[in-house]
Amino acid sequence: MAANRQSGQGAGLTQAEGMKIKWDDSNMRSGYANVCNVASTREEVVMLFGINQAWNRVQKEVTIQLTDRIIISPYAAKRLAVLLDGVVKDYEKRFGTLNIEAPASRPDAAAARGGETGQAPIA
Numbered sequence: 001m002a003a004n005r006q007s008g009q010g011a012g013l014t015q016a017e018g019m020k021i022k023w024d025d026s027n028m029r030s031g032y033a034n035v036c037n038v039a040s041t042r043e044e045v046v047m048l049f050g051i052n053q054a055w056n057r058v059q060k061e062v063t064i065q066l067t068d069r070i071i072i073s074p075y076a077a078k079r080l081a082v083l084l085d086g087v088v089k090d091y092e093k094r095f096g097t098l099n100i101e102a103p104a105s106r107p108d109a110a111a112a113r114g115g116e117t118g119q120a121p122i123a
Contacts, residue, residue, distance in 0.1 A: 035064050045077040046070075 033049035040046065050066040072080065092098060 031067055033067060040074065040077070043073070044071050045074055047072070 031049070033051060035050045035052045037048045037050075038045065039048075047070045048066055049068040049070070050064045052062060052064050054062040088098070
């Protein structure tokens with residue numbers, strides 16, 4: 001599940017339960033997202049990533065430019081959740097607690113968090 005990546009150039013080797021795993025990053029792409037939305041069915045978890053370029057919070061409508069869709073199995077999603085939880089905990093130990101709650105004093109606070117759509121800024 002949680003394999004530690006060894007340092008090296010390009011692709012690294014990982015030792016997981018006695019098996020060597022080679023990380024081939026020759027076709028890897030990098031991108032940026034500050035919004036993520038997740039939906040699921042019994043067979044898959046779909047993650048949509050995009051960019052919110054609307055910086056004015058009083059706007060009545062915001063368009064999110066979707067850039068990537070990643071589809072994984074529920075088992076892979078659970079492993080990803082465990083890995084992300086560990087990364088966030090480590091980050092907060094080093095840099096302080098991340099507050100993801102929007103101020104509730106303004107009526108547009110729910111919309112800034114993604115409201116009913118489930119979209120959450122990941123700035």
